Amino acid sequence: AHRVSSKAAMIMYGVIALTVFVDLITAVALGVFVANVLTIERMVRLQSRSMKTIEHRDVSNDLTHDEQTLLQQAKGRILVFALGGPLIFGVAKAISRQHAVLPDHEILILDFSEVPVLGVSSSLALETMILEDLSQKHPVFIVGAEGDVLQRLKTLGLIDALPVEYIVTTRQAALEKATQLLERSHSGDRAGAPPVGASREVAA
Incomplete structure (x- = not known):
């Protein structure tokens, strides 16, 4: 089985929940935004080192x-x-x-x-x-x-x-x-x- 990080799992489940209870476009947009924020945070952490x-x-x-x-x-x-x-x-x-x-x-x-x-x-x-x-x-x-x-x-x-x-x-x-x-x-x-x-x- 594939293993993903807890943050990636939270994003995935969040997108699924929004798709069900809101709409697909909002879910995808929010998922992309959060993923970008986490990517930037990771890059900053690496750059700081x-x-x-x-x-x-x-x-x-x-x-x-x-x-x-x-x-x-x-x-x-x-x-x-x-x-x-x-x-x-x-x-x-x-x-x-x-x-x-x-x-x-x-x-x-x-x-x-x-x-x-x-x-x-x-x-x-x-x-x-x-x-x-x-x-x-x-x-x-x-x-x-x-x-x-x-x-x-x-x-x-x-x-x-x-x-x-x-x-x-x-x-x-x-x-x-x-x-x-x-x-x-x-x-x-x-x-x-x-x-x-x-x-x-x-x-x-």
Whole structure:
């Protein structure tokens, strides 16, 4: 005998009941709607698993040896937020949840290398994340954004809000530039300049 999930069984029995007590068109329409909602929910759940924050303490198979070394040298001052798959509307909530619990950092790297589609609501959630970091004087790097994804970020004005050298094609390039920023900041600390992430007050 064939086995189906409890959700699929509920949809099937619901459609049968509506067919008997209401009409066939209503039953089919409602069945298709509920099935689509469940499919989207399942896709969102899978997409949420493909998003991850990578810190210096993490040993990630997603990083090359050189990338791992650069991240470890930063000692937690650089945070990589790796995104994956199509970021459809339902993923926005997952992005917001990740944003709320981001570890402390001074530089944020957003990796779009594995993102083919960026939906409106997801892009707005990412916009909030980027603008919050910028308001705290934290440099933000964009990695691997191209095609429609890059155009979406441009439409939101996020690309123009960042220095052109912060828009890079590879994660290693972003880590190298971020490391250079930290090194310059360290040199500036010794010379009395504010570090990366510190507010700069304008003298009266």
